[in-house]
Amino acid sequence: MDRRPSTRLFRAVAATAALFLASSAHAADKKYDPGASDTEIKLGQTVPHSGPGSLYGVLGRVGEAYFQMLNEKGGINGRKIKFISADDAYSAPKAVEQTRRLVEQEEVLALFGSLGTAPQTAVHKYLNSKGVPQLLLNTGASKWNDPKKNKWTLAGLPLYPTEARILAKYVLSVNPNAKVAIFYQNDDFGRDFLGPFKEELAKAGGNAKVIAEATYDLTDPTIDSQIINLAKSGADVFYNISTGKATSQSIRKLAELGWKPLHLLSAGSTGRSILHAAGLDNAKGIVAIRYAKEVGVPRFENDPDVVAFEELRKKYLPTVDRDNTIAFAGYGQAVTMAEILRRCGDNLTRENVLKQAASLNGFHSPYMLDGITYSFTPDDYTPMKTLYISTFNGADWDISEKPYSD
Secondary structure: OOOHHHHHHHHHHHHHHHHHHHHHHHHHHOEEOOOEOOOEEEEEEEEOOOOOOHHHHHHHHHHHHHHHHHHHOOOEOOEEEEEEEEEOOOOHHHHHHHHHHHHHHOOOOEEEOOEOHHHHHHHHHHHHHHOOOEEEEEOOOHHHOOOOOOOOEEEOOOOHHHHHHHHHHHHHHHOOOOEEEEEEEOOHHHHHHHHHHHHHHHHHOOOOEEEEEEEEOOOOOOOHHHHHHHHOOOOOEEEEEOOHHHHHHHHHHHHHHOOOOEEEEOHHHOOHHHHHHHOHHHHOOOEEEEOEOOOOOHHHOOOHHHHHHHHHHHHHOOOOOOOOHHHHHHHHHHHHHHHHHHHHOOEEOHHHHHHHHOOOOOOOOOOEOOOOOOOOEOOEOOOOOEEEEEEEOOOOEEEOOOOEEO
């Protein structure tokens, strides 16, 4: 009796069963939360596309362009990215409204690259209660480093205390007997720098001392009297923890007084518009931390990461200026978010997205200077612990040969 047909049938059934089991096992390996599927990953963000902070809206436009480029190349691990950059007009109530829409209606997997301490503070508790990742924030407030109580939130910029401690170390290295005067904004922003800077000087146990302090409020029409009093203190180091108009006014006032201390400035206040308002000659010699490359300048024009950004800009964002450093920062953060998703593989749960983000230690984002990487670990959400010192020469920033570490 010929048993070959039944043998062939058995083998066919066995093969089908094996394929079914294999595909079932593969399907079981895939894990999804809202915002992820076999074909798509949804991401969200809130930035000011309108209002007084609208120049930062380019962060969202660059993200859209970058993910469009990735989608045209097949997406990430075979999935297309749907990225929604919502307008919060740099308003806390609007940030709440838009964030709730992104989470509850759009059902995004995660948010990244959102801007501003006040708007993000307004949604901080909500996102942590919902277990939605709030990643790579464009703010350096120290509150974002709280993995035990608020594990779903990570900053994307150097934390203000990190910046302050590194500037203090620089002062100690160039002037161990420094007499420091500090001018700071009278709010959480100012105090986030003030305390760590003073603690670092005290920890050194040497002769460097803070001998004078003065504050200002954002509503102050002028800060001349504070600067005059600080100049009378005899300080040879001036730590300027100010923003916007107050920064420009203080730089001009130092020049008017002929006071020439070592001038330290918080990095967020080193933008071209602020320095131009102060007068570039007046700003010469200012020292600030630096961690990012610049675009549109000869120094970096052949850098592979800058070249890649320029190709993206020309193809998808031709109306964005080639020297727009905000746009380049947005590009770097989009690349970093894509890396987080690549590392997630087929486990696209919010918990795993957070796990991969909090394990970025050693990852070099394309907008970072050589020698700088993310330092995130599950127990320490400090974004970067190594930064460069830069000095303004009247036209550009001269960057130190070696970075300083916190």
